[in-house]
Amino acid sequence: MHFVFKFVFSLSAVIVQLSAPIDLIAKDTTSAYANMVRIPSGSFSMGGDAGLMDSGSQSHQTAYPIHEVTVDAFWMDVAEVTNRQFAEFVEATGYVTFAERPLPEADLAVLQQVAEYNIKRLQHAADSVAGAERAAIYESIQRIKDSSQLLGQTAGSIIFKLPEEELRSKNDITQWWRIEAAATWRAPDGMGSSWQDRLDHPVVNVTHEDATEYATWAGKRLPTEAEWERAARGGLERQPFAWGDVFSPLGKDVWMANIWQGVWPYENTREDGFATTAPVKSFPSNAFGLYDMAGNVWEIVADRYHPKAYSLRMDGAINPTGPDADSLGRLRQRLPTYVTRGGSFLCSDVWCSGYQPGSRQAQENDSPSHHTGFRCVKDVD
Numbered sequence: 001m002h003f004v005f006k007f008v009f010s011l012s013a014v015i016v017q018l019s020a021p022i023d024l025i026a027k028d029t030t031s032a033y034a035n036m037v038r039i040p041s042g043s044f045s046m047g048g049d050a051g052l053m054d055s056g057s058q059s060h061q062t063a064y065p066i067h068e069v070t071v072d073a074f075w076m077d078v079a080e081v082t083n084r085q086f087a088e089f090v091e092a093t094g095y096v097t098f099a100e101r102p103l104p105e106a107d108l109a110v111l112q113q114v115a116e117y118n119i120k121r122l123q124h125a126a127d128s129v130a131g132a133e134r135a136a137i138y139e140s141i142q143r144i145k146d147s148s149q150l151l152g153q154t155a156g157s158i159i160f161k162l163p164e165e166e167l168r169s170k171n172d173i174t175q176w177w178r179i180e181a182a183a184t185w186r187a188p189d190g191m192g193s194s195w196q197d198r199l200d201h202p203v204v205n206v207t208h209e210d211a212t213e214y215a216t217w218a219g220k221r222l223p224t225e226a227e228w229e230r231a232a233r234g235g236l237e238r239q240p241f242a243w244g245d246v247f248s249p250l251g252k253d254v255w256m257a258n259i260w261q262g263v264w265p266y267e268n269t270r271e272d273g274f275a276t277t278a279p280v281k282s283f284p285s286n287a288f289g290l291y292d293m294a295g296n297v298w299e300i301v302a303d304r305y306h307p308k309a310y311s312l313r314m315d316g317a318i319n320p321t322g323p324d325a326d327s328l329g330r331l332r333q334r335l336p337t338y339v340t341r342g343g344s345f346l347c348s349d350v351w352c353s354g355y356q357p358g359s360r361q362a363q364e365n366d367s368p369s370h371h372t373g374f375r376c377v378k379d380v381d
Contacts, residue, residue, distance in 0.1 A: 032219075032378075033075050033378065035077060035078050035079070036075040036076060036077055036078060036378065037075065037076055037078050037231075037288055037289050037290055038073065038074075038075050038380070039073060039074050039075070039076050039227070039230060039231045039288060040073050040235075041070070041071060041072045041073040042070070042071070042230065042235070043068060043069065043070040044068075044069060044229070044230055044233060044237060045066050045067070045068060045069075045237060045238055046066065046067055046068070046069040046226060046229055046310070046358070047063050047064055047065060047066035047067060047310055047358050048063040048064045048066055048358045061307070062307045062308070062309070062310070062360055063310070063358045063359060063360055064310060065310055065311065066310075066358075067310055067313060067315045067316075067317070068315050068316050068317075069226045069229075069230075069316075069317050069318075069320060070316070070317070070318045070319070071224075071226050071227050071230050071318075071319055072319055072380070073380045074223070074227055074377050074378065074379060074380055075377060075378040075379075075380065076223065076227070076231050076290060076375065076376075076377045077220075077375040077376050077377070078281075078285075078289065078290060078291060079202075079280035079281055079290075079291045079292055079375065080202035080203075080280050080291075080292055080296065080297060080299065080373050080374065080375045081202065081203050081211075081214065081373060081374055081375055081376065082199065082200050082201060082202060082203060082280055083185070083188075083195040083196075083198055083199055083200070083201055083202075083203050084199040084200060085203070086185060086195075086203040086206075086214060087195065089213075089214050089217050089218070092217070093213075093217060095210075095213055095214075095217075097184060097185055097205070097206055097207070097210045097368070098155055098206075098207045098209060098210055098365075098366060098368060099155050099156055099157045099183065099184040099185065099205045099206070099207075099368045100155075100184045100185075100186075101155055102155070103155050103366075119141050122137050122138075122140055122141050123137075123141065125137055126138060126141075136165075140175065155181075155366065155368075156179055156180050156181035156182065156183050156184070157179070157180060157183035157184065157190075157204075157205035157368040157369055157370055158177050158178070158179055158180075158183075158367060158368070158369040158370070159177070159178050159179075159180045159183050159189060159190050159369070159370050160176055160177060160178075160265075160346055160370065160371065161176060161177070161178050162176070162265065162266060162267070162268075163175050163176050163265055163266060176265045183205055183370060184205050185203050185204065185205050185206055185210075188201070188204050188205060188276070188277070188370050189276060189370055190370075198277065198279075200279040200280055201277040201278065201279055201280070202277055202280060202292070202296060202297045202373035203373050203374075204277065204297055204368075204369070204370045204371065204372060204373050205368040205369065205370055205372075206300070206368055206372065206373065206374065207300075207363070207365050207366065207367070207368050208222075208300050208336070208338040208363065208365050209365055210368075211300045211374040214374075214376075215374075215376045218376060219378070220376035220377060220378050221302065221376065221377060221378070221379075222300065222301055222302040222374060222376060222377070223301050223302060223375070223376075223377040224301060224302050224303055224319070224320065224321050224322070225301045225302070225303040225309075225320075225322065225339050225341065225360070226317075226319070226320050227301075227377060228299065228301050228341045228342075229341070229357055229358065231288060231290055231293065232286065232290070232293040232294070232341070232342065232357040233286075233357050234286035234287035234288045234290070234293075235287050235288065236287065239357075240356055241256070241294065241355075241356065241357070242256075242257075242286045242293045242294045242355075242357050243256050243284065243286055243287075243294075250284075253271075255271065255272035255273075255283065256283055256284055256294065257272075257283050257292070257294040257295030257296070257343075257355050258272055258274050258277070258278040258282065258283060258292070258295040258296040258344075258345045259272070259294075259295040259343065259344075259345060259346075259347045259348065259355050260345065260346055260347060260348035264346075264348040264350050265346075274345060275345075276345055276370070276371075277296060277297060277345060277370075277371075278292075278296055278345070280292055280296070283295070283296075292342070293342055293357070294342060294343060294355035294356070294357070295342070295343050295344060295345060295347060295355045296342075296344060296345060296373075297342070297344050297345070297371050297372055297373035298340035298341065298342055298343060298344045298354070298361060298363070298371060298372045298373070299340060299341050299342045299372075299373060299374050299375055300338055300339075300340050300363060300372060300373070300374040301338065301339050301340065301341055301374075302321070302322070302338075303321065303322030303323075303338065303339045304322050304323060304328055304336065304337065304338060304339070305333075305337040305338055305339045305360075305362040305363075306322070306323040306327055306328060306331060307362075309322065309323050309327075312324075312327055322339070333364075335364045335365050335366055336364075336365045337362050337363065337364045337365065338362070338363055338365065339360050339361070339362065339363075340360070340361045340362070340363045340372055341359070341360060341361075342354070342355065342357075342359075343355030343356070343359060344371035344372070345371060346371050
């Protein structure tokens with residue numbers, strides 16, 4: 001489970017292409033398509049963005065090669081699914097999310113083995129150092145032990161916590177990620193938080209399974225990865241951001257997305273007004289009239305995750321739906337793992353720049369987190 005143990009996660013022009021003729025993109029007000037935008041069919045270059053995605057992070061490494069893709073027209077939710085909407089679904093169906101359920105016995109056994117392995121590995125590392133470095137390693141060991149003690153309760157979710165001291169290593173994600181059994185969609189940040197204080201914030205701490213159940217109930221589905229990127233780009237070709245080629249087109253004091261400001265991961269200065277999620281539609285839309293296609297929360301899509309998915313795909317693919325079963329079988333993934341898109345409030349230029357429209361990341365189906373949500377689509381009749 002949880003990636004506490006395995007984290008499977010130039011301003012070159014002055015012309016800002018902020019808008020396309022939105023009046024050509026129909027916003028339907030009928031009940032079947034309320035709060036949705038019709039995305040026109042079309043072809044685009046899918047993948048890494050304008051030479052800016054040169055980080056070593058997973059969200060950049062797997063976004064190549066750039067390749068041509070065509071998708072049919074479809075309808076997309078104008079914003080991420082909110083706590084208010086998800087609560088209606090839970091009230092109507094009695095659905096219990098993954099984070100609210102006890103972990104299956106098989107998962108518990110695997111997780112205990114992984115925890116024990118990581119503890120032994122860190123203990124071996126501690127034997128070769130001394131002083132403050134040794135103490136920091138033992139703090140990491142204790143965090144894993146503390147998380148292990150939660151196993152057997154509700155699954156909970158993965159929550160970001162500001163590190164209390166200088167990072168020992170950026171490879172030790174236990175320094176800023178924690179498993180909290182109390183963290184569910186009802187308690188977005190764990191104990192003491194409530195969805196009722198964030199009715200119009202995106203629902204978080206959900207998995208692909210949870211998102212699919214909601215979409216089915218709503219008469220919709222999750223977007224494919226190709227559909228999501230087509231929509232995020234807003235008709236713009238090879239631009240580094242969902243709104244164009246300039247990071248701050250409206251001035252340095254006007255933020256275009258809910259992302260991290262300040263020194264990651266120690267201090268979020270909240271220059272955009274938010275430390276975690278923001279109410280949907282708090283930032284400007286893209287040219288298709290869609291909100292929060294960059295930042296706020298990573299969005300779960302329908303496609304299974306493969307790090308070489310784009311290499312396996314034929315250039316010129318039409319309505320691609322992700323890697324085939326044979327390719328996935330060779331990966332030997334412990335659990336079904338799905339693509340997430342769009343970045344989140346934790347994304348920073350110095351860490352992942354996941355808010356670029358070409359960025360992609362993986363989420364195991366037993367690893368909900370408080371920076372991951374979703375939105376839905378519908379086929380055009």
